Amino acid sequence: MELTQRQREIITIVKAEQPISGDKIAQHLKLTRPTLRNDLSILTMTGILDAKPKVGYFYSGQHLNPLTFETIYEVPVETLMLTPILIKPTTTVQDAITSLFMNDVGSLYVADDDQHLVGVISRKDLLRASLIKQDLTTIVAAVIMTRMPNIVTITATTRLLDAGYLLLKHQVDTLPVLDKAGVVVGKVTKTKLLDYFINAGAKVDQEKYH
Amino acid sequence: MELTQRQREIITIVKAEQPISGDKIAQHLKLTRPTLRNDLSILTMTGILDAKPKVGYFYSGQHLNPLTFETIYEVPVETLMLTPILIKPTTTVQDAITSLFMNDVGSLYVADDDQHLVGVISRKDLLRASLIKQDLTTIVAAVIMTRMPNIVTITATTRLLDAGYLLLKHQVDTLPVLDKAGVVVGKVTKTKLLDYFINAGAKVDQEKYH
Known part of the structure; x- marks a missing residue:
């Protein structure tokens, strides 16, 4: 409305x-x-x-209408993007897995020295790599990563709805947010988007029942 | 409203x-x-x-108001739960990983012969297991799974909002839906919930701009 x-x-x-x-x-x-x-x-x-x-x-103290299309879905991802964990193309797969667990994230972004995105490594990529009968300290990130231009990326002004649509359509867990020069400025994940929707609902839930 | x-x-x-x-x-x-x-x-x-x-x-052909709290968040999970992939406690980790990739899912449920849930195995659990320097064909699911009662479960009547809240609070990707006897009747995942929210928004988007 x-x-x-x-x-x-x-x-x-x-x-x-x-x-x-x-x-x-x-x-x-x-x-x-x-x-x-x-x-x-x-x-x-x-x-x-x-x-x-x-x-x-x-x-009433309520948001004007917390569940309007405009306030929920047309928000730019800039307002909720997260800081990604960056690794180098030369990082070993062993170190990449350690980094994934240490930082408790689902994906790692591979960037060059100027923070331009060159690849993405997901938990699934690492699991696949770990099945190879080879020492994981001898394989580097660049070998197993999904590389540009095969990565779906967005910009800070992408609408939340479109980001969600791209995550689902391309069956990925993360979307790198890039500036015009291709530098990584953030990430949007399935978890973060779900968190956003659940929080929006939880606010109404509180107002309604508590 | x-x-x-x-x-x-x-x-x-x-x-x-x-x-x-x-x-x-x-x-x-x-x-x-x-x-x-x-x-x-x-x-x-x-x-x-x-x-x-x-x-x-x-x-107008619109839903009564597609973005009301009631129609979006208070829906029981029954309306959107998925069929999980079940494995046995004796399935090897090697076979579990194969099953995960074959079925393109993020988690496997471990059930006994009567389909009672006994454990859950996530992609993260499998990645952790694969780091162990041991033959994955010799380790079984029961060894690496998260086991009952340490699994957060829901029922078919759980509200979508509460399911989302539990997924985020416990940092899991999947919630088994159980009946009163503890039998697996479905699963709710982060991806499915996000899909639900994005589809609800996409309908309004279509009506609005197309």
Whole structure:
């Protein structure tokens, strides 16, 4: 649901002067009370405003509507991207596995000395490599990594919805966030996106039941 | 936003008889047109109904409100759980890894002959096991699995929000869904939950931009 300009103005007025009567809100807006009736009724029915008889309107303290498409799905990934663990192309697979466990992550990014992304190594890649009957201290990251340009990457302005869609479509657990020069600036993971959706729901859950 | 009983009735009527005038809707409900004005205005402003001048009301084809807390987060996991890959406690780690790759899954459930859950093996468990300098054909699943009662499980009626919360809190990729007897009836994974949230958003995205 999209709020109108006037509905947004009403919310601003109520936030500033609560509790406030419908007549006072109308005065602020230089409108008549009946003109506002529909807007006030929508704002209270959606739970954005609370109305107490003989007291007036309150701002409910809820987000304007925490579950609108715009606030949930159109957010740029910049707001939630994480810092990836970077390794070098010459890091051994043995050290890469250690790094994965030490940092408790699901993937490692392989970057050159200027932090340009050159590859990605997932837990699955490492498991596959570990099946090879060869000493893991003698194989380097560059040999087993998925390499550019075969990596799906995004930018800081990619919408959260599109990032999620790419993760699922390409069946990967992580998406490197690159700047225009190809330098790694962050990562978006399945876990982080799920965390985001669950937190958005948990807020409403709290408001609703607690 | 929660729809009232009357608003839900209006939607049912419009779905069945669209296009339909406000007067006709009022007749159905044995109410006067002015009584319905507020409800109709809320239903059109929220985009649930479309109103065309001189034609009447249409059902917009959108879900009642695809992004309400109730329709997104309070759904029981039953509606989206997947069928897990089951192995036996005596399956070798080598065969478990093969099964993981063959079925393209992130975890395997270890069950007894009556399908009671006895353990879970993740990609991470297998990677850890593969680091041991020992022949993987000689180690069995029971040795490396996380075992009951140290496994977080849910039931078919667990809310999606709670399943997501448990996945994140316990840092696992999968939650076995068990019946009262401890028999495996399904699984919920991070990937499946993310898929669910992204699909819910993608529907709105389609309606909005296409």
